[in-house]
Amino acid sequence: MTVTVGIDLGTTYSCVAVWRHNRVEIIPNEQGNRTTPSCVAFTDSERFIGDAAKNQIAMNPVNTIFDAKRFIGRRFSDDMVQADKSLYPFKITGGLNDKPVILVTYKGEEKKFSAEEISSMVLSKMKETSEAYLGVTVKNAVITVPAYFNDCQRQATKDAGTVAGLKILRMINEPTAAAIAYGLENKAGITDETNALIFDLGGGTFDVALVNIGEGIFEVKATAGDSRLGGEDFDNAMVTHFVGEFKRKHKKDISQNPRALGRLRVACERAKRILSSATQTSVDIDCLYEGEDFSSLITRAKFEEINMDFFKKCMTTVEACLSDANMDKNSVNEVVLVGGSTRIPKIQEMLQEFFNGIELCKSINADEAIAYGAAILGAKLSGDGDEMVRDLQLVDVTSLSLGIQTVGEIVTVLIPRNTPMPTKVEKTFSTTSDNQTCVYQGERAKSKDNCLLGEFELSGIPMAPRCVPRINVCFDIDDNGILSVSAEETASGQSNKIAIINDDGKLSKEEIEKMVKDAERFRAEDQEHRKKVDAYNALERYAYCMKNKIRDSSVVSRMRREDLKKMEAAIEQAILWLDANEDGEVAVLMEKKKALERMDSCSITGDASLGVIS
Numbered sequence: 001m002t003v004t005v006g007i008d009l010g011t012t013y014s015c016v017a018v019w020r021h022n023r024v025e026i027i028p029n030e031q032g033n034r035t036t037p038s039c040v041a042f043t044d045s046e047r048f049i050g051d052a053a054k055n056q057i058a059m060n061p062v063n064t065i066f067d068a069k070r071f072i073g074r075r076f077s078d079d080m081v082q083a084d085k086s087l088y089p090f091k092i093t094g095g096l097n098d099k100p101v102i103l104v105t106y107k108g109e110e111k112k113f114s115a116e117e118i119s120s121m122v123l124s125k126m127k128e129t130s131e132a133y134l135g136v137t138v139k140n141a142v143i144t145v146p147a148y149f150n151d152c153q154r155q156a157t158k159d160a161g162t163v164a165g166l167k168i169l170r171m172i173n174e175p176t177a178a179a180i181a182y183g184l185e186n187k188a189g190i191t192d193e194t195n196a197l198i199f200d201l202g203g204g205t206f207d208v209a210l211v212n213i214g215e216g217i218f219e220v221k222a223t224a225g226d227s228r229l230g231g232e233d234f235d236n237a238m239v240t241h242f243v244g245e246f247k248r249k250h251k252k253d254i255s256q257n258p259r260a261l262g263r264l265r266v267a268c269e270r271a272k273r274i275l276s277s278a279t280q281t282s283v284d285i286d287c288l289y290e291g292e293d294f295s296s297l298i299t300r301a302k303f304e305e306i307n308m309d310f311f312k313k314c315m316t317t318v319e320a321c322l323s324d325a326n327m328d329k330n331s332v333n334e335v336v337l338v339g340g341s342t343r344i345p346k347i348q349e350m351l352q353e354f355f356n357g358i359e360l361c362k363s364i365n366a367d368e369a370i371a372y373g374a375a376i377l378g379a380k381l382s383g384d385g386d387e388m389v390r391d392l393q394l395v396d397v398t399s400l401s402l403g404i405q406t407v408g409e410i411v412t413v414l415i416p417r418n419t420p421m422p423t424k425v426e427k428t429f430s431t432t433s434d435n436q437t438c439v440y441q442g443e444r445a446k447s448k449d450n451c452l453l454g455e456f457e458l459s460g461i462p463m464a465p466r467c468v469p470r471i472n473v474c475f476d477i478d479d480n481g482i483l484s485v486s487a488e489e490t491a492s493g494q495s496n497k498i499a500i501i502n503d504d505g506k507l508s509k510e511e512i513e514k515m516v517k518d519a520e521r522f523r524a525e526d527q528e529h530r531k532k533v534d535a536y537n538a539l540e541r542y543a544y545c546m547k548n549k550i551r552d553s554s555v556v557s558r559m560r561r562e563d564l565k566k567m568e569a570a571i572e573q574a575i576l577w578l579d580a581n582e583d584g585e586v587a588v589l590m591e592k593k594k595a596l597e598r599m600d601s602c603s604i605t606g607d608a609s610l611g612v613i614s
Helices: 079-085 115-134 151-163 174-185 231-250 258-274 300-306 308-324 345-354 369-382 509-549 561-580 586-605
Strands: 004-008 013-020 023-026 040-042 047-049 091-094 100-106 109-114 140-145 167-173 194-201 206-214 217-226 280-289 292-299 334-338 393-397 402-406 410-415 423-429 438-441 451-455 471-477 483-489
Touching: 004 115, 004 174, 004 369, 013 115, 013 369, 023 369, 040 100, 040 115, 047 115, 047 509, 100 115, 109 115, 115 140, 115 151, 115 509, 140 151, 140 174, 140 369, 151 167, 151 451, 151 509, 167 174, 167 369, 167 393, 174 194, 174 206, 174 217, 174 334, 174 369, 174 393, 194 308, 206 308, 217 308, 231 258, 231 280, 231 292, 231 300, 231 308, 258 280, 292 300, 300 308, 300 345, 308 345, 402 471, 410 423, 410 471, 438 483, 509 561, 509 586, 561 586
Parallel strands: 004 140, 140 167, 194 334, 217 393
Antiparallel strands: 004 013, 013 023, 040 047, 091 100, 100 109, 194 206, 206 217, 280 292, 402 410, 402 438, 423 471, 438 451, 471 483
């Protein structure tokens, strides 16, 4: 049985869904939660992913990785990475090909992980969660990405899925997935064509998409967004505010103390959530730094004040999306809220005011809608869906313009942003310098202000002065929004193909193979540790169960005094051994449990030959 899941790989939380029994099911994790923190934590003994990892943020901040999505597909020298790295308690440095590398200590050794590897661990967790729930091996997935992810970020996300052991059938923009969820959940209410504005504000990214929905066709008219704006920024603003307040009150600076910042961050996130339903709350942390307690009241009004620049940026992005779609705000029929940060009252208030009092659509679950839509697309691609799903038609668009560098280091755009995908464009150029040019993605005029995707290297073409070779350049964007570029030189009659090289966003085959092997090793270590924990817990439970059993007078009355004493000694010995051997081997733990079981069995049958376990 082949199953295709839809995965919302979020900055702060991830969600997985599947189409089953002619409907979408959100898959809960082992804690019963329908979303899983996108966190990975490392300790001296084990690796945690998800809820267990998030619990490590306050106590083990330097080895607990979150928000990896903000670094995936970026360069370490990127201004955004340089600005963000100081906000996190864990250490981020530069690696090969200018990739951001996260440093942690695991089992007493320093380890280096790329953002792709951390994301692959989260995706592996979602894969395992799905397999435990469905009872089958999960190989295929549709993964969502922010609409404003560039080509490098998309390719890096796809690589993370490959490392996690998944075949990525499609990558779909997050607001587009949410539009599918909205359209199918409200199909009875959509009789005519509907212009829906998807307002997707999550933990780390922000997207706006204007989607025309009608007769099973979802046509994206325009997208806009910011892949570095979300709830984490609101948390960071609160942390900065309280760091300043602590410094004023106690004349001490906690900004360089990872543990104090980790505890403060957790308290700020909790306060932010409370302020969505209450007008004020307090942030109370015992012994925050150098013996000093911290307690402060924060009102909703103050929270809004320190984040107002971010809120205004959201509204500016909405205006840009409408402008790109050549649509007036009065033509928007629905404003659909997606992402946990849309629960903030001020954001809802500003949206309603912008759209002249329109009633905001909250009919779909803000945390689950993206995975929901991805699961529907997965069902369509794998042929598992019903007639309605199979007939679904999706027309998405490019989020950023694509072009090549021409004279004066100016980008000549071949594919403008908001061009429907897939698309293919060809244009003839001549080289401005001998035998090379560059491919860029972005909206700025100067090439240096855009994202360099790669550099052409024309091989097999006779050397010629500038402006002599005639190069036919072809840009081809697939359904995933990933670009491939080729060209051929026509002046000399040769037609050698060329492609982008030095693409920092794409892992090499060797790098992927190494990461896959590392992932398998980590998975094996996790399983071995889990076996130890299970065996330890099983022995402990059995020992205490026997201890409670021999307190029962009806049981004791049937035992000889010497047998009772032997059993009490054996139980006490087992409990003391457990206290002294928390990292005991599985075989030893199982043997000690069997010894207790044999003794327990003998006590029931009345066998006099009770022995004390060794």
